[in-house]
Amino acid sequence: xxxxxxxxxxxxxxxxxxxxxxxxxxxxxxxxxxxxxxxxxxxxxxxxxxxxxxxxxxxxxxxxxxxxxxxxxxxxxxxxxxxxxxxxxxxxxxxxxxxxxxxxxxxxxxxxxxxxxxxxxxxxxxxxxxxxxxxxxxxxxxxxxxxxxxxxxxxxxxxxxxxxxxxxxxxxxxxxxxxxxxxxxxxxxxxxxxxxxxxxxxxxxxxxxxxxxxxxxxxxxxxxxxxxxxxxxxxxxxxxxxxxxxxxxxxxxxxxxxxxxxxxxxxxxxxxxxxxxxxxxxxxxxxxxxxxxxxxxxxxxxxxxxxxxxxxxxxxxxxxxxxxxxxxxxxxxxxxxxxxxxx
Numbered sequence: 001x002x003x004x005x006x007x008x009x010x011x012x013x014x015x016x017x018x019x020x021x022x023x024x025x026x027x028x029x030x031x032x033x034x035x036x037x038x039x040x041x042x043x044x045x046x047x048x049x050x051x052x053x054x055x056x057x058x059x060x061x062x063x064x065x066x067x068x069x070x071x072x073x074x075x076x077x078x079x080x081x082x083x084x085x086x087x088x089x090x091x092x093x094x095x096x097x098x099x100x101x102x103x104x105x106x107x108x109x110x111x112x113x114x115x116x117x118x119x120x121x122x123x124x125x126x127x128x129x130x131x132x133x134x135x136x137x138x139x140x141x142x143x144x145x146x147x148x149x150x151x152x153x154x155x156x157x158x159x160x161x162x163x164x165x166x167x168x169x170x171x172x173x174x175x176x177x178x179x180x181x182x183x184x185x186x187x188x189x190x191x192x193x194x195x196x197x198x199x200x201x202x203x204x205x206x207x208x209x210x211x212x213x214x215x216x217x218x219x220x221x222x223x224x225x226x227x228x229x230x231x232x233x234x235x236x237x238x239x240x241x242x243x244x245x246x247x248x249x250x251x252x253x254x255x256x257x258x259x260x261x262x263x264x265x266x267x268x269x270x271x272x273x274x275x276x277x278x279x280x281x282x283x284x285x286x287x288x289x290x291x292x293x294x295x296x297x298x299x300x301x302x303x304x305x306x307x308x309x310x311x312x313x314x315x316x317x318x319x320x321x322x323x324x325x326x327x328x329x330x331x332x333x334x335x336x337x338x339x340x341x342x343x
Contacts, residue, residue, distance in 0.1 A: 001167055002027065003102075004072025006065050006087060007079030008035060010048040011104060014140035015078055018168050020055035027071040029062050036061035052144035066090055074100045074164065076134070077116070080294040081107030084116065093124045101126065102153075102164060104134045106188035107296035108303040115185050128181065129156055132164060135184045136176070136255045137262040139269070146172040152255035154181045176254065183231035184255050190225060190318070191260040192297030193304060194218035196275035197321045197338075198264040200331050203279020215264050217342045218317055222260065223251050225304075225313040271297040278324065279331050301325055316341040 003019050005012050008030035019026050030036050038046050043056050062068050065087060069075055075096075079087060084105065101120065109119040120126035132155040143149050151173055155161035158179050165175035178184070194215065201214055233251065251257060263269045274295035277287040284298070305322040308315055320338050323329040 001164070002071060002073045003076055003167070004068035004074070005029065005076045005078055006068060007077065007104075008045065008048070009079065010140035010144075012078035013045045013049045013052060013054075014138075014143040015076060015104060015134075016059065017049075017052050017054060017144060018170060018173060020058050021170055022167060023058065024167055026059045027062065027068045028059055029065050029068040031063070033063055036063060049140060049144040064090070066095060069095050069099060072099070074102050074132075076102045076104060078104040081105050081116065081296060082110050082294065082299055084109055084119070085111075088123075091124070093126075096120075096124050096126055100130050100132060100160070100164075102132045102134055103185075106135065106185075106192060107300050108189055110299045110303065113303040113306050115182065117181065117185075131155070131181065132161055133181055133184055134168075135188050135259065137259040139262065139266060141268050143172070148172055148174065150174045150176060150254045150258070152176040152178060152184060152253075154178050154184045154255075156181060178255075180231065180233070182229065183226055186226060186229060186231070187222065187256045188259060189296070189300045189304065190222045191263045192271045192295070193301045193318050193321055194222070194260060194297075195263040195269050195271035196278070196295065196297040196301065196325070197317060199269075199272035199275020199277075200279040200321070200324065201275075201335060202272070203276040203281075204331060204335055206335070211264075213342050214317070214338070215261065218264070219251075219257055219260055221313075221315050221317050222256075225308070225311070225315060225318075226251075226256075228311045228313040271295045274298065284325055297321075298325060 002025055004027040005016055006029045016026060016028055039061060040056055043054050044050050044052060103116050105116050112119050117128050117131045134151055134153055136150050136152045138149045138151055151168060153161045153165040156179055158177050162177045165177050169175045201211055263271060274287050301322040304318055317338055320334045324331050324334045
């Protein structure tokens with residue numbers, strides 16, 4: 001398989017390391033020729049994960065997404081969702097014909113309030129049957145340091161998903177396969193919103209006891225939303241397996257609950273960091289300027305709020321986070337309301 005990556009941030013860089021560590025050729029679209037030249041000469045990304053050495057012998061670098069798409073069998077999208085429309089605007093339907101897309105995007109396309117597969121279908125008539133996702137609790141910093149992580153590969157064709165997953169399996173990456181393309185994306189989007197909330201709570205100086213209750217309630221709220229959009233296997237403790245076989249993924253699996261927990265608790269979490277600044281009194285604009293990376297949960301909070309006007313899941317925590325970020329509700333007042341909803 002020939003992989004192409006579009007994106008040059010921390011997660012794109014970590015994925016480039018995995019692919020090339022496994023000996024696969026890689027076609028990589030980065031932001032500028034200066035960056036491409038630096039990676040070729042110095043074997044690392046100077047802006048993100050600069051300590052990670054890249055196998056540049058098997059990497060061909062470009063600044064034009066069309067060149068990467070033309071070369072690759074599987075196009076791996078690893079950039080913030082807000083950048084998707086502009087970055088892919090140079091592509092045509094014919095460019096993507098016959099390709100597979102592997103999404104590592106943990107956000108919704110802003111404005112359209114769409115999952116990436118829906119947006120691709122609307123813009124390029126791209127079939128969901130050729131769309132796969134790469135999700136899970138996988139901070140780029142730990143992957144770059146080769147700390148054991150679990151990645152879940154989802155696709156309607158699990159045989160192909162398993163073949164793709166095999167290209168990422170290393171001694172520091174374990175892979176899981178399922179067919180829940182929609183559920184894993186919504187879970188990844190929601191966990192970023194709740195991590196913002198965990199960060200706000202930390203900035204407001206709530207303690208660990210409150211945080212544990214907050215995140216437990218976020219997990220329940222997430223599961224309720226996923227059920228409303230038709231996702232199966234939300235029950236915990238009932239997905240038994242035959243001896244020697246891996247059990248079927250349920251809501252307690254790494255790609256759902258695991259990703260929520262690490263994003264809410266880890267100091268590597270950009271969404272938690274963003275929320276912490278909001279809780280300490282930063283404005284949204286000030287927090288955005290302070291950070292060097294995009295916090296997906298910010299735009300996602302608005303998208304999910306709009307979508308839930310139709311779905312009507314019980315989401316008092318996510319709705320309050322939206323109001324804090326988008327309607328200038330004071331964080332302390334918002335969390336006083338959240339306190340009353342927790343069980």
